[in-house]
Amino acid sequence: MTSKRERTRERILETALGLFRKRGFDATTMRDIAAAAGMALGAAYYHFRSKEALVMAYYERNQSAHEAAAHARFAQASDVTARLAAAFHSKLDVLSRDRKLLGAVFRSAGDPDDPLSVFGSGTAGLRDRSTAIFAEALAPLGLPSATAEVLARALWLAHLGLLLYFLHDRSRGQARTRRLVDELVGLFAPALTFAGSPGFAPVIARVIGAMDRARPPERPSARAKNKRGSGEGRSGSA
């Protein structure tokens, strides 16, 4: 039994996505969404604290879709080249209708205080799930776990870049992005085969060391939603 809360949330999200797809993210206002969902502006904000939160909710849902799609493809793909291509292509498949929304995901990337930043702690769960798919793609290599983890993270990063490319790609059906995936996977996947060989151990160790030292210590998550430094508005809970 879905609660009323959930049903309302769903209705808002569905309505918003429809409008985003049709007009784009910026051209769709929260008032449009609320009106189309048959409720007042405030009600929409009650369920989603910001317009970008709607995109994040969508993205969370899509993560599940990506997992399903990737797993389906993985079942047919045993070698790493095919599995990597499967991981990337299935992501593109899942997002194909929604390039217009995708930009909103990146908008907060450069703001460390934004809870919705792709790199922030607020999205860690989603990030881990996404990274896990790439780890699965690499599974047949049987790499040491530390190596596999580093590679999966690197692939997740590359996948972000790919989405950026995808989003800017005006070729029909984003054919260029599709080809780019094939070319890059074809180029680098064979090299990965060597990543487990003993000769590369020192290199791998060095990369792992560098990435470990580089990884920021998890901060206690500063829940700073207030952009306006002074403008406390009327939120005066003195």
Added chain:
Amino acid sequence: MTSKRERTRERILETALGLFRKRGFDATTMRDIAAAAGMALGAAYYHFRSKEALVMAYYERNQSAHEAAAHARFAQASDVTARLAAAFHSKLDVLSRDRKLLGAVFRSAGDPDDPLSVFGSGTAGLRDRSTAIFAEALAPLGLPSATAEVLARALWLAHLGLLLYFLHDRSRGQARTRRLVDELVGLFAPALTFAGSPGFAPVIARVIGAMDRARPPERPSARAKNKRGSGEGRSGSA
């Protein structure tokens, strides 16, 4: 002799940067800027068509600073490892005070229609200048020009990633970012030495081919400033 126009522009930009640095980009309003610069809101907009345009003006200026700083360092650095480190570190030097502004640069990255997007045609000039610095760092290798160009572009891309890391880096003096530069440069620069050797020619050719096919054809620059699909506002020049 600087025109009045230029002097006023300078004053606005300087004031804005001061406020951005102190309070951050979002917390600084155009009204604040105009007031602090001792002029009316309209005057600020007369000189800068948008708030982000201020950031871009700043970025343009910083590009020049980076060129100067990098060249100064290049004069002392002959081997590629040192030159690459110089290129990256000088960029960080130039931006060190301004991490709070940097986020604004990335905000529009995911919007293909935004003239200020780092990947868009509106910023092509700045992008080329920035890429050129990395090409200079590689100069001692004497690589074929096609190879050098591909590598320089790749480095420019990596440098964007570095800025993203820099911006999120909360370590004191962004020490982690500094170390990351050293580690990555130390790791990859030696490998670049082989990029010119005949054995790697086929690999390089393949990468160049992939990147050429992937590069989008320069579009005739759709100067779309109008985000709101329908909202023509009052600009009704029927």
Added chain:
DNA sequence: GTCTATAACATGATAGAC
């Protein structure tokens, strides 16, 4: 051409009543 003063607008977001 540069700027002031002021009003207006659309939108994202919030507070407080019901």
Added chain:
DNA sequence: GTCTATCATGTTATAGAC
């Protein structure tokens, strides 16, 4: 949970002073 104000801000517009 939902609605009705109400706000702050980016941005545009207008009319005129120098």
